[in-house]
Amino acid sequence: MEILKQISESLEKGDFNRVGELTQQALDQGLDPKVILDDGLIAGMSIVGQKFKVHEIFLPDVLLAAKAMYAGMDLLKPLMIKENIPSIGKVVMGTVQGDLHDIGKNLVSIMLKGAGLDVIDLGNDVPPAKFVDTAISENADVIGISTLLTTTMPVMGEVVEMAKERGVYGKVKIIVGGAPLNADYAEQIGADAYCFDGVNAVDCVKRFLGAG
């Protein structure tokens, strides 16, 4: 469909006004919101992610594309809810209790949203129980935990333990990230994955959802 290609291309350019207009046009033409999402918005965003990985474009370009993604999503979402179309995935994000650093976590949230995922951002200084309770009540697929401090790293393990206690461990995937972490530590505390940057987090979540 020509219009889906136009949506994808405008999104790549970060032209958020145009993406909004085109999404509305596509809806007016009677296209299925899920098709517009998958073959228009998400298709464009995947190309953006690839280009970013090989340094063809920079972070601001990705974020502009993400902004264009929201412009389209804002129109599609009410319709998808009405028609009971499930979102492609839901992620609960937050910086652990005792840590106020949220720049890295914010960046990852922006990129997840840009990839078409629903993100519930709990902010910083988030207690372990809040991550798990929110994931359960919101029926989330993934919990994303961030920390910059070595002293608060163990709190991530508490989130994992809490998930086990509530019986959602394995069902809700837990991803961790932040400067002092590595894959070994993630494994040690029982997290499902360590993500080293925003793009990597998007790839990881998509892998868990079976969508990428």
Next chain:
Amino acid sequence: MRPTLRFLSDQLIEQIVSEAQELLSKIGVEIHNDNVTSLLADNGARVDNEKKRVFISRDLIESCVKAAPKAFKLYDVFGEEAVDLSGYNINFVPGSASINILDYESDRIRRPVTSDIVDFTKLMSGMQYIDSQATSIVPSDVPEKISDSYRLYLSLIHCSKPVVTGAFTIDAFNVMKDMQVAIRRSRDELKSKPLTIFSCCPTAPLKWSNVTSQNLLDCAEYFIPVEYISMPLTGFMAPVTLVGTLIQHTAETLSGIVISQLANPGAPVLYGGSPSVFDIRYETTPMGDVGTMMIDCAYNEVGKHLGLPTQAYIGLSDSKQLDAQAGLETSMGATLAALSGINSISGPGMLDFESCFSLEKLVVDNEICGMIQRMVQGIEPKEDFPCLPHFEEMMKEQHLLIYDHTRKYLKSEIHFPGNVINRANKARWEEEGSLTLRERAHKEVERIIEGYEAPELSEEIIMELRNLMETEAKKHGMDRLPVSD
């Protein structure tokens, strides 16, 4: 404001120049070429024919310095402006005339052949921060007497950038000049759009050989720019002090200027050199020595004081490998050179006292050149005043990543290096293969050579160049040139 470095006060420069003039008038310069000595004699210099010494007066020196152009430009093979040698402009040039190459596969130093030079010229075409090429590698698979003209031939057909080169013999100049006229289509066009610079080296102390002084005359006749490469060695073939070495460098370089300007007033010249501290422990001439770099930057100040464009062999290393020593010596030299405003900075790619070239090092050095070019642009406000709107935006949006001001200035304000410089976090670096600098550089070499496109010279010019080269090769006993594609 352009950041600028000075080592010498104006008063010290004037003293150095004055002492150098004193040397040239009292001790004189030894010249092993009758054409040159008679030219000097005709212009009032006193000549001791028996000792081949020429004594040059202050007045003659000063009038010749005045005759030399204050600046000139170089043009690529298509006649497009490529390099502006004036003021505090900086231009990088790979180091020149190495007799060895550091082979990537074996990680050993070996003699280079035609295919190495072709790879080099292709790679040079993709070096975005190095605006001139040089005949950096001396081929071992052709007779020595054509090794100078042959490397120029390969450079001209494979890479469009202007060339820093030089002739090893008097005869070779002719064919090297004919190749340039063939590209420009006329002698006048070559004069108005110089394509090459010839390095001409006096011998320390205060000597000009038959070949190098004749090269000065021949280049001047065709208005082919020269760079004087005076090479005093501190404490050995020059006084041990940096000032003493500078006096000798000044004297040798001034004698070169006198020869060129008497031969043809207005002939373009670069106030250059490759002086060095002498390392008495190893009997070597370290280009990576801090004293060597200080002398380079300081004689550049002398050149600027005389109103001439400058050059130096700086921004290279004495290491035998692409290692930390190679990186630190190269970047320190190149940084100092740029801050000093040396117009033509010769060095990238070179190891082992200017005798070994590395393609991988050239790629790394290209990144150093890029960083330095950003540095000399200095710090300038760019819609920074008033600052309040920027901070209001940041408070509102929580970041400035997609702010108009960011998007407008990101790429000009912040210099992002290429793939050689690794800035991934550890996990990503590991995911991408944990490549070492040497491996990353080699990948870049391969990528750039793969993407190479030959300059679109006309068939007629290519044929003419090939005929010139084949005739020259036959003259020296080689019936077929090595395959160069």
